[in-house]
Amino acid sequence: MGSAAHAARLTGLSVNAAGTTSTVRFALDTVPEFHYFSLDDPARAVIDLEGTDIGSVAPVGRKPGLTGVRLARHGDGSTRVVIDLADGGTLQGVEARGNTLVATINTKASASVARVPASRAPRKDTGAQSAVRQDKEPEALYKAARVNGPVVVVIDPGHGGHDSGTRGANGLMEKTVALSIAKKLYAKLKATASVRPVLTRSDDHFVGLAERVRIAQNNHANLFVSIHQNAYPDDHRVDGGTCYVLSQHGATDAKAAQLAQFENSADRRVAGVDFSDTDPTLNAVLTDLYQNASIDDADSLADDIIGQFGRVGPIYRRTPPRANFAVLRDPMIPSVLCETAFLSNPAQARRLENDGFRDQLATAMFNGIMAYFEKHPPERMAPTGGSLYTVRAGDTLSEIAQRQGVSVDALMSINHLHSRNLSAGQKLELPHGR
Numbered sequence: 001m002g003s004a005a006h007a008a009r010l011t012g013l014s015v016n017a018a019g020t021t022s023t024v025r026f027a028l029d030t031v032p033e034f035h036y037f038s039l040d041d042p043a044r045a046v047i048d049l050e051g052t053d054i055g056s057v058a059p060v061g062r063k064p065g066l067t068g069v070r071l072a073r074h075g076d077g078s079t080r081v082v083i084d085l086a087d088g089g090t091l092q093g094v095e096a097r098g099n100t101l102v103a104t105i106n107t108k109a110s111a112s113v114a115r116v117p118a119s120r121a122p123r124k125d126t127g128a129q130s131a132v133r134q135d136k137e138p139e140a141l142y143k144a145a146r147v148n149g150p151v152v153v154v155i156d157p158g159h160g161g162h163d164s165g166t167r168g169a170n171g172l173m174e175k176t177v178a179l180s181i182a183k184k185l186y187a188k189l190k191a192t193a194s195v196r197p198v199l200t201r202s203d204d205h206f207v208g209l210a211e212r213v214r215i216a217q218n219n220h221a222n223l224f225v226s227i228h229q230n231a232y233p234d235d236h237r238v239d240g241g242t243c244y245v246l247s248q249h250g251a252t253d254a255k256a257a258q259l260a261q262f263e264n265s266a267d268r269r270v271a272g273v274d275f276s277d278t279d280p281t282l283n284a285v286l287t288d289l290y291q292n293a294s295i296d297d298a299d300s301l302a303d304d305i306i307g308q309f310g311r312v313g314p315i316y317r318r319t320p321p322r323a324n325f326a327v328l329r330d331p332m333i334p335s336v337l338c339e340t341a342f343l344s345n346p347a348q349a350r351r352l353e354n355d356g357f358r359d360q361l362a363t364a365m366f367n368g369i370m371a372y373f374e375k376h377p378p379e380r381m382a383p384t385g386g387s388l389y390t391v392r393a394g395d396t397l398s399e400i401a402q403r404q405g406v407s408v409d410a411l412m413s414i415n416h417l418h419s420r421n422l423s424a425g426q427k428l429e430l431p432h433g434r
Helices: 173-189 209-218 247-263 280-311 346-352 355-375 397-404 408-415
Strands: 006-018 021-028 034-039 044-049 066-073 079-085 088-095 099-104 116-117 129-130 142-146 151-157 195-199 225-231 242-246 336-343 379-383 385-392 427-430
Touching: 006 066, 021 066, 034 088, 044 099, 066 209, 079 088, 079 099, 151 173, 151 209, 173 195, 173 225, 173 355, 209 225, 225 355, 242 280, 280 336, 280 355, 336 346, 336 355, 346 355, 397 408, 397 427
Parallel strands: 151 195, 151 225, 225 336
Antiparallel strands: 006 021, 021 099, 034 044, 044 079, 066 079, 088 099, 116 129, 142 379, 242 336, 385 427
């Protein structure tokens, strides 16, 4: 996790009852990663908050539907919340509302067993899950699995065409430098067997911000790296490189755009997980979880690249700054925007004219990306109940998808395929054990 991450702090706990529903509200300075599940004998709901301090918050006594709320700090830095249920109380779900985590308790026993999502950012050993009341943690519907084939790094040279970006006193244009560095980075990644690089532009033409994001999505990108040069007109002494990650405001915008896409699309499969066509709240929770995980990973990637920038020149900001850049707004793809140097600084502008310095910057980004992959092997979400199919001569992806009753896009997403071409003997993971 990047250096921008910090422990959340629980600042308040309250319970409100209305009709047959009680809500347990946890006030936090920031909502951490969390997951939850139900246990029997005795009936209780458990919520684990990762990296969270309890502070001076006191437990709660008996309320409608529950006999109390207990808090415990674990040695790994997480906090466990136990809601002791009573009078037929059942946990209906837990969701983040701003900086408040809200657990909803149905205080009246229902005729059917409630199904609730056990929520956790799908990064390491668990994925998006569904849980029922039971005596152990729910089994995952999806699991994290290593990527099948080369990882995809989308390289985005900023500006282009009529949009020249910033300009140095020597006349050097940002769009020219960004493309030069991007091509050098592309060549270095292309020579690495485990990586498939993709350029959003390979010449001097304009590409809209939304199109840059679509290129990353269409190529099932594992990382998105945008390349720019900085400028500070009021002080030409400012210099150095850094990498930006998405701001909280930008994350909110990205989440809204993703949820709107769900509303207007028949295909709700994203990152190998089927999002709901009937439960917008669940979709919002899952989108939050993926986005939180991707921003954490972007922090780590930015840290690695900034560290490498420090080997070839000054650093503008060592802690990855946050900004609301449109090209960083895919909730599912760890994305960074790298400002390699300041064109407004005459000395740096002269260095940026030099092909050797551009190559050093590309090498720094390459080393940062590879250091990131060393610590974060790319993963995808794979169904736990699936099966493997061996491709036979003459098979086509569309025929296999039709036999399985799924879309071609779903098979491509599950298997992290970058084209529809298949080869005999290739293994495909099929969903639902069909």
